[in-house]
Amino acid sequence: MTTIDPLRADxxxxxxxxxxxxxxxxxxxxxxxELIDEVIVAExxxxxxxxxxxxxxxxxxxxxxxxxxxxxxxRFFPGGDIGALAVHGTVNDLAMRGARPVALALAYVxxxxxxxxxxxxxxxxxxxxAAACGIRIVTGDTKVVGRGAADGIYITTTGIGARLxxxxxxxxxxxxxxxxxxxxxxxxxxxxxxxxxxxLGLEGEIRSDTAPxxxxxxxxxxxxxxxxxxxxxxxxxxxxxxxNELAAASGVGVEIEEAAVPVPTxxxxxxxxxxxxxxxxxxxxxxxAFVAPEAAERALxxxxxxxxxxxxxxxxxxxxxxxxxxxxxTLMGAGRIVDMLIGEQLPRIC
Amino acid sequence: MTTIDPLRADxxxxxxxxxxxxxxxxxxxxxxxELIDEVIVAExxxxxxxxxxxxxxxxxxxxxxxxxxxxxxxRFFPGGDIGALAVHGTVNDLAMRGARPVALALAYVxxxxxxxxxxxxxxxxxxxxAAACGIRIVTGDTKVVGRGAADGIYITTTGIGARLxxxxxxxxxxxxxxxxxxxxxxxxxxxxxxxxxxxLGLEGEIRSDTAPxxxxxxxxxxxxxxxxxxxxxxxxxxxxxxxNELAAASGVGVEIEEAAVPVPTxxxxxxxxxxxxxxxxxxxxxxxAFVAPEAAERALxxxxxxxxxxxxxxxxxxxxxxxxxxxxxTLMGAGRIVDMLIGEQLPRIC
Numbered sequence: 001m002t003t004i005d006p007l008r009a010d011x012x013x014x015x016x017x018x019x020x021x022x023x024x025x026x027x028x029x030x031x032x033x034e035l036i037d038e039v040i041v042a043e044x045x046x047x048x049x050x051x052x053x054x055x056x057x058x059x060x061x062x063x064x065x066x067x068x069x070x071x072x073x074x075r076f077f078p079g080g081d082i083g084a085l086a087v088h089g090t091v092n093d094l095a096m097r098g099a100r101p102v103a104l105a106l107a108y109v110x111x112x113x114x115x116x117x118x119x120x121x122x123x124x125x126x127x128x129x130a131a132a133c134g135i136r137i138v139t140g141d142t143k144v145v146g147r148g149a150a151d152g153i154y155i156t157t158t159g160i161g162a163r164l165x166x167x168x169x170x171x172x173x174x175x176x177x178x179x180x181x182x183x184x185x186x187x188x189x190x191x192x193x194x195x196x197x198x199x200l201g202l203e204g205e206i207r208s209d210t211a212p213x214x215x216x217x218x219x220x221x222x223x224x225x226x227x228x229x230x231x232x233x234x235x236x237x238x239x240x241x242x243x244n245e246l247a248a249a250s251g252v253g254v255e256i257e258e259a260a261v262p263v264p265t266x267x268x269x270x271x272x273x274x275x276x277x278x279x280x281x282x283x284x285x286x287x288x289a290f291v292a293p294e295a296a297e298r299a300l301x302x303x304x305x306x307x308x309x310x311x312x313x314x315x316x317x318x319x320x321x322x323x324x325x326x327x328x329x330t331l332m333g334a335g336r337i338v339d340m341l342i343g344e345q346l347p348r349i350c
Numbered sequence: 351m352t353t354i355d356p357l358r359a360d361x362x363x364x365x366x367x368x369x370x371x372x373x374x375x376x377x378x379x380x381x382x383x384e385l386i387d388e389v390i391v392a393e394x395x396x397x398x399x400x401x402x403x404x405x406x407x408x409x410x411x412x413x414x415x416x417x418x419x420x421x422x423x424x425r426f427f428p429g430g431d432i433g434a435l436a437v438h439g440t441v442n443d444l445a446m447r448g449a450r451p452v453a454l455a456l457a458y459v460x461x462x463x464x465x466x467x468x469x470x471x472x473x474x475x476x477x478x479x480a481a482a483c484g485i486r487i488v489t490g491d492t493k494v495v496g497r498g499a500a501d502g503i504y505i506t507t508t509g510i511g512a513r514l515x516x517x518x519x520x521x522x523x524x525x526x527x528x529x530x531x532x533x534x535x536x537x538x539x540x541x542x543x544x545x546x547x548x549x550l551g552l553e554g555e556i557r558s559d560t561a562p563x564x565x566x567x568x569x570x571x572x573x574x575x576x577x578x579x580x581x582x583x584x585x586x587x588x589x590x591x592x593x594n595e596l597a598a599a600s601g602v603g604v605e606i607e608e609a610a611v612p613v614p615t616x617x618x619x620x621x622x623x624x625x626x627x628x629x630x631x632x633x634x635x636x637x638x639a640f641v642a643p644e645a646a647e648r649a650l651x652x653x654x655x656x657x658x659x660x661x662x663x664x665x666x667x668x669x670x671x672x673x674x675x676x677x678x679x680t681l682m683g684a685g686r687i688v689d690m691l692i693g694e695q696l697p698r699i700c
Contacts, residue, residue, distance in 0.1 A: 021464040026494025036492060039466060040458075043473035044480075044487050054488035056453040059512045061411040067455035067508050068491045071499075103406040105417035107506045108390075109459070114371040116389060123393035130394075137394050138404035141418045141506075142386060144376025145698060149421075149501040156457045156491075158417050158508035162409045348495060 026348075028236020028282070029341030033245075052093040052171075052232065055163070064099035066090055067158040073348045075122065075152055077196040079188070079207030080284075082155060083125030085350060088212050088284060089235070090157040091133050095214040096231040096287065098167025098221055104130060105158040106140040111150040122153060133212045135159070164218060166225035169289075173229040174250030178318035179296035181289045183216055183303055184209070184311035186239050187267035190281035193349050195270070206266050211285030216306045220289065223302035227295035233287045235350055237341040240279035240326065242288050244340045248324040250290070256316030256338070258328040279328075280341040282349045290318055376698075378586020378632070379691025383595075402443040402521075402582065405513070414449035416440055417508040423698045425472065425502055427546040429538070429557030430634075432505060433475030435700060438562050438634060439585070440509040441483050445564040446581040446637065448517025448571055454480060455508040456490040461500040472503060483562045485509070514568060516575035519639075523579040524600030528668035529646035533566055533636045533653055534559070534661035536589050537617035540631035543699050545620070556616050561635030566656045570639065573652035577645035583637045585700055587691040590629035590676065592638050594690045598674040600640070606666030606688070608678040629678075630691045632699045640668055 024031040053066030070086040080088075087104065094101045106126060110119065130137055188209040195206055213233060220228050230250065234242035239261070247254045263271075263278045271278045285308060291299045296314065303309035326338040374381040403416030420436040430438075437454065444451045456476060460469065480487055538559040545556055563583060570578050580600065584592035589611070597604045613621075613628045621628045635658060641649045646664065653659035676688040 019466050021460045021462055021466060021469060021494060023462050023494055023496060025460070026492065032492065035466075039470050040473050040490070040492065043470055044456075044477045054453065054455075056488055056510060058408070058413050058452055058510060059411045061409045061413075063408050063411075063413055063510060065453060065455060065508075065510055066489055067457045067506070069457040069459050069493045069506060071459060071493045071495050102408055103404065103415060105404075105415060105508050106394075107417045107419040107508075109419050109421060109504055110371045110375070112371055112373050116369050116371060116385075119371060120389050120393055123390050127394045138406055139416055140390070142376065142382065142390065143419045143421045143504075143698075143700075144371060144373055145421050145501065145504075146373060148498060150504075151495065151499040154459055154493075154495075154500075154504065156417065156419060156506035156508075158415075158455050158457075158506075160406060160408060160413060160415055160510060348493075350493075 023347045024343040027341055027343065027345060029241055031343055052096040055097060062163050064094050064097045064161040064163060066093035067156060068093060069154060069156040070350055071154050071348050072193065072350050073151060074196050077208055078192050080210040081122060081125050082153065083122040084129045085210050085284060086155040086157045087126055087129035087133060088210050089350060090159040091135060091212045091214055092233045094159045094161040095217040096169065096233055098164050098169045098217065099161030100164055101133060101135045101159050101161045101214055103136050103138045103160050106137050107156040108142045109150050109154040110142065110144045111152050112144060112147045114152050133214060164221045167221045168226045169228050169231040171230055171246055171249035174246055174252050174290040174318050175229060176252055176318055176320040177293050178229055178290040179293055179314055180254065180256065180316040180318065181291060181299060181312055182315050183286045183309045185262040185264045186283050186286060187263055187271065187278040187281040189284040190346060190349055191267050191270050194346055209283060209285035211308050213287050213308060216303060216309045219302040219306035220299050223298045224291060224295040227292040228289060228299065229292060230290040231287055234283050236282050238280040238282055239288060240338045241340045243326045243338065246290060247326055251323040253319035253321045254316060254326040255319050256328050258330050260313060260315045262311055262313060276345065279338060280345055284350065373697045374693040377691055377693065377695060379591055381693055402446040405447060412513050414444050414447045414511040414513060416443035417506060418443060419504060419506040420700055421504050421698050422543065422700050423501060424546050427558055428542050430560040431472060431475050432503065433472040434479045435560050435634060436505040436507045437476055437479035437483060438560050439700060440507040441485060441562045441564055442583045444509045444511040445567040446519065446583055448514050448519045448567065449511030450514055451483060451485045451509050451511045451564055453486050453488045453510050456487050457506040458492045459500050459504040460492065460494045461502050462494055462497045464502050483564060514571045517571045518576045519578050519581040521580055521596055521599035524596055524602050524640040524668050525579060526602055526668055526670040527643050528579055528640040529643055529664055530604065530606065530666040530668065531639045531641060531650060531662055532665050533659045535612040535614045536633050536636060537613055537621065537628040537631040539634040540696060540699055541617050541620050544696055556620065559633055559635035561658050563637050563658060566653060566659045569652040569656035570649050573648045574641060574645040577642040578639060578649065579642060580640040581637055584633050586632050588630040588632055589638060590688045591690045593676045593688065596640060597676055601673040603669035603671045604666060604676040605669050606678050608680050610663065610665045612661055612663060626695065629688060630695055634700065
């Protein structure tokens with residue numbers, strides 16, 4: 001792993017002043033956070049911290065509610081496709097707020113000329129993934145735009161769910177002393193997409209980790225209840241951005257052991273080759289959790305016996321600050337600051 | 351008004367056999383219904399009739415849930431813009447199921463190069479429209495795609511709401527004898543977009559009717575409760591498609607008085623010029639209702655004193671069949687069959 005390349009950081013600076021939307025604005029990193037804060041949230045006038053999902057009161061019931069658009073390219077990749085990703089992504093966002101996913105809305109924007117068989121295959125994948133998650137597709141929408149006005153198909157899924165009893169994970173609830181766990185190896189999704197893009201001469205040996213995380217979360221909540229303080233699935237911007245967002249939202253520091261972060265050999269090797277930091281690479285089937293210290297062993301045991309949690313492990317601790325600072329202790333014993341992804345690493349990862 | 355042009359119908363026939371997605375598949379008419387039935391619903395395995403919104407049970411509470419993507423071009427048009435449309439469209443879909451809108455999720459797909467000032471203006475319009483509807487934007491998502499992979503901005507809004515006491519409007523609840531009401535003049539949105547496209551030499555004197563309908567619905571439900579049998583906002587495919595869908599879902603016939611349908615002079619003149627049927631032109635601020643005959647006077651009075659309902663009027667009756675057949679009685683006393691829109695009239699209307 002390397003620190004942020006100063007050249008990359010320099011390149012990113014003019015973006016901050018840009019008067020046009022740039023690819024880096026969709027990266028999940030610093031530039032995107034700025035666009036959201038300075039334009040979207042500024043205009044909407046919302047002050048709530050960014051969360052994977054909102055909890056909304058409907059007639060006295062707390063309904064968990066989350067939306068995501070999926071624009072991944074290519075649409076089919078080792079380990080998954082845009083349909084499976086669109087289901088898992090929203091199921092996981094609901095799960096990160098401690099919800100059992102109940103129903104999904106499915107909105108398609110189709111480009112004129114998309115083969116109907118491809119639409120059929122993607123829809124079948126949506127159906128299969130939703131059934132596997134026990135979630136129903138209850139409503140939807142289909143729009144068609146002319147050739148060249150989209151890239152095949154974009155999918156927006158929105159989910160609603162019911163909070164699990166005792167669940168209260170929230171990005172703001174991290175506390176100094178919390179143990180930081182990840183559910184499994186990182187970096188597979190981003191590297192699978194990168195390799196699938198072709199032109200890099202890399203074989204497609206890395207498969208996306210796209211998978212639903214709701215059962216894993218249910219097991220954690222059943223074991224630890226509100227001692228699961230915060231959950232996040234580190235998608236765009238990778239683990240580094242997720243840790244930075246949680247640290248900032250909770251007003252705490254984060255310290256991880258670099259050597260404890262599980263990075264598969266193939267992911268590490270490909271990242272090395274391309275000069276990427278695995279901490280910035282997107283995931284679609286793992287989560288990071290801040291758990292009260294007294295519950296950490298129970299959480300780990302629950303994760304390891306739940307689907308997708310066999311590789312769960314402790315990677316660090318929440319500290320009392322500086323607020324929002326994420327540091328990694330290297331094998332040499334030195335500390336380095338782990339920044340959010342700045343600018344763009346790989347667009348259209350999800 | 352004219353019957354479907356046989357030439358247009360002929361043109362549309364090969365589309366049915368197409369192995370690629372066509373612009374007409376997004377029309378809101380017959381081709382779209384086929385794509386949804388034969389590909390999307392077939393793969394999803396859902397059998398529920400198409401409704402503007404679903405009612406989902408979350409911990410014993412009926413949550414009304416609806417999603418729509420907005421791809422309108424141009425993004426700013428007389429009477430509105432894509433941001434206002436994205437709020438009103440989803441608020442109205444919730445209202446059509448008798449819901450008070452509570453919260454909105456907002457997902458953007460942005461094209462690289464979109465001016466940030468335009469994004470800001472659209473987001474401000476979203477915020478203003480949402481505030482005017484008393485609905486909060488609680489969660490969202492932002493994706494960026496490369497130049498040429500979208501057309502500026504696509505917005506998907508998803509809404510959740512709580513059912514109004516006594517409300518049970520449902521596309522399947524139309525009954526023979528029901529009175530058919532519309533809330534106001536038809537055709538303004540589609541014609542405003544068409545004129546705004548330019549190149550037709552038409553002045554932009556027609557303004558879109560885009561507006562929220564939830565207060566109008568609340569007034570109707572307060573006055574008539576479950577006697578409001580079915581509601582629909584006739585967007586893509588126009589009043590003709592909405593009536594056909596309601597007639598088919600309820601297994602009833604529909605008979606309207608052509609002369610009773612309120613068509614503004616400018617809309618009628620432009621349709622005449624272009625050979626379009628106003629019954630097929632999209633609306634974004636009016637609704638059609640099937641109401642029990644004994645409640646029709648009350649419904650009409652409630653509508654006329656509610657926002658957006660000053661022009662409410664009776665346009666026809668529900669009959670006992672043939673199921674799914676919509677007929678219009680002309681001034682000459684003859685009846686003609688009013689079909690769903692076939693093929694494409696005007697793409698990217700919403």
